[in-house]
Amino acid sequence: MSKLIELTNASVTYQIRHGASPTLKETIIRSLKREQKDVRVKALNGVTFDVEAGEVLAVIGRNGAGKSTLLKLLARVLPPTSGRVQIKGSVAPMIELGAGFNGELTGRENVVLYGTLLGRSPREMESRSDSIAKWADLEESIDLPLRTYSSGMVAKLAFSVATDVPSEVILVDEVLSVGDAEFQKKSKERMRELFRGKSAVVLVSHDLESIRSLATKAIWIDHGRVKKYGEVNSVLDSYLNA
Amino acid sequence: MSQNYDSAARPRIFRDTFLALWHHRALIQILVKRDIAVRYKRSSLGLLWTLLNPLLTSLVLWFVFITIFSARLPDGTQFAPYLFAGVLTVTFFTQGFNQSADSIAQGAGILTKVYIPPQVLAFSGSLSNAVNFLFGLVALAVISLITGDGISIEAPLTIFVIICMLMYVTGLGLMVAILYIRYDDTRSIFGILISFMMYLSPIFYPKEILSERMLTIVNANPLTSYLDVFRHVFSNTGVATTSDWLYMSLSSAFIFVIGIRIFSRAWPKTVVML
Numbered sequence: 375m376s377k378l379i380e381l382t383n384a385s386v387t388y389q390i391r392h393g394a395s396p397t398l399k400e401t402i403i404r405s406l407k408r409e410q411k412d413v414r415v416k417a418l419n420g421v422t423f424d425v426e427a428g429e430v431l432a433v434i435g436r437n438g439a440g441k442s443t444l445l446k447l448l449a450r451v452l453p454p455t456s457g458r459v460q461i462k463g464s465v466a467p468m469i470e471l472g473a474g475f476n477g478e479l480t481g482r483e484n485v486v487l488y489g490t491l492l493g494r495s496p497r498e499m500e501s502r503s504d505s506i507a508k509w510a511d512l513e514e515s516i517d518l519p520l521r522t523y524s525s526g527m528v529a530k531l532a533f534s535v536a537t538d539v540p541s542e543v544i545l546v547d548e549v550l551s552v553g554d555a556e557f558q559k560k561s562k563e564r565m566r567e568l569f570r571g572k573s574a575v576v577l578v579s580h581d582l583e584s585i586r587s588l589a590t591k592a593i594w595i596d597h598g599r600v601k602k603y604g605e606v607n608s609v610l611d612s613y614l615n616a
Numbered sequence: 617m618s619q620n621y622d623s624a625a626r627p628r629i630f631r632d633t634f635l636a637l638w639h640h641r642a643l644i645q646i647l648v649k650r651d652i653a654v655r656y657k658r659s660s661l662g663l664l665w666t667l668l669n670p671l672l673t674s675l676v677l678w679f680v681f682i683t684i685f686s687a688r689l690p691d692g693t694q695f696a697p698y699l700f701a702g703v704l705t706v707t708f709f710t711q712g713f714n715q716s717a718d719s720i721a722q723g724a725g726i727l728t729k730v731y732i733p734p735q736v737l738a739f740s741g742s743l744s745n746a747v748n749f750l751f752g753l754v755a756l757a758v759i760s761l762i763t764g765d766g767i768s769i770e771a772p773l774t775i776f777v778i779i780c781m782l783m784y785v786t787g788l789g790l791m792v793a794i795l796y797i798r799y800d801d802t803r804s805i806f807g808i809l810i811s812f813m814m815y816l817s818p819i820f821y822p823k824e825i826l827s828e829r830m831l832t833i834v835n836a837n838p839l840t841s842y843l844d845v846f847r848h849v850f851s852n853t854g855v856a857t858t859s860d861w862l863y864m865s866l867s868s869a870f871i872f873v874i875g876i877r878i879f880s881r882a883w884p885k886t887v888v889m890l
Contacts, residue, residue: 449729
């Protein structure tokens with residue numbers, strides 16, 4: 375099996391600045407006075423794991439443990455401060471769906487824009503836009519401006535675009551509950567289908583029941599460090615007993 | 617596109633930046649289209665709206681200055697096309713710079729979730745203002761024909777001015793984008809600097825009225841070389857010397873290269889602040 379995601383001793387350090395809003399004026403004055411240096415926080419500390427094609431890795435841990443930072447690292451949005459991140463193939467992040475949508479454009483134009491942001495070709499998105507709208511039950515409003523949509527409709531459309539084509543790497547951040555009950559059922563079904571495919575999936579969730587049924591392995595992160603990494607049930611059991 | 621990623625790969629700043637722009641050309645096209653579409657969708661005037669702003673600005677300035685100067689400049693050319701060419705160029709510069717510099721802070725919602733090379737956003741910002749400039753050229757051509765100045769046979773050389781301005785505002789935008797994200801108060805500082813640059817360039821006054829000392833300062837402003845070259849090639853309402861051509865090309869290339877370099881170096885430490 376090929377490793378699509380490989381992290382080797384990856385760490386991320388944030389610099390946290392004092393004061394509410396950093397201004398140039400304040401920064402200059404501070405450096406002249408030589409007071410209050412920036413505080414460094416290690417959000418991730420020496421994380422090592424890999425995900426092969428077809429595997430689903432669940433990331434668990436308390437709020438602030440470093441799960442979001444890990445997703446950013448995998449989405450290539452953040453570079454590691456030290457260590458190494460290697461990813462093979464295209465990455466589809468299903469993180470806060472709808473980032474990049476524009477209210478003035480129609481649903482269809484947004485489908486093309488969002489798909490292109492995710493790295494697909496605009497022409498392909500245009501030809502797929504009808505089936506994407508149909509899957510999201512939005513055939514009637516797809517050519518209306520997005521600002522006329524309810525937030526649920528926007529989320530449905532975003533989900534439909536993001537899951538339309540499987541990517542080599544899929545990153546999921548608690549998006550399993552989108553829209554009304556009926557749509558939730560439909561979207562869960564689609565997620566399961568995607569997870570059963572050849573993609574490498576990283577799933578961040580607090581829903582331990584879903585994790586047990588969806589994931590093949592799990593990693594437990596605490597204060598930026600890997601507490602336990604391995605088969606999903608054994609990691610979950612240690613997490614619950616902690 | 618090749619999508620393998622290795623954080624340990626040694627970055628090659630210029631190759632990486634140009635490849636990123638090339639790989640994302642479809643996205644750039646969409647972002648520019650979106651930008652223009654959003655701009656005109658909000659108004660019933662449609663695409664005319666993008667032209668209305670420079671036209672009205674020119675009209676106001678024209679009314680003001682026609683009372684100071686006459687309708688003709690000292691060398692006999694008409695004031696209106698001279699003025700409108702100036703307003704168009706400066707609009708390209710200021711809006712291109714603002715949009716390019718702002719694009720990255722404003723794109724934080726996307727940039728922190730999906731991998732998009734941020735340079736793509738900055739370049740799209742300048743490019744959509746180049747498109748607006750092209751629309752403006754149509755209006756300028758009409759004005760030039762009405763006033764009898766006509767269009768020069770060298771007008772196609774305007775494309776060179778556009779390319780230089782694109783590089784100039786993208787380079788500046790990239791540098792300043794880093795400051796905008798890191799320090800909240802830099803926005804107002806640059807607002808002042810930009811208007812300073814505007815007034816120290818011959819947008820609405822002819823260079824002939826300047827004293828020797830002021831002329832040296834105005835000529836040192838890169839914006840002046842753009843104005844000179846553009847007016848000269850488009851409808852011969854300005855004088856472009858060899859040093860204007862050189863200054864325009866070299867300053868744009870220099871700022872572009874420096875901008876890409878500073879940005880690429882600073883970005884890994886800046887992205888965590890978004």
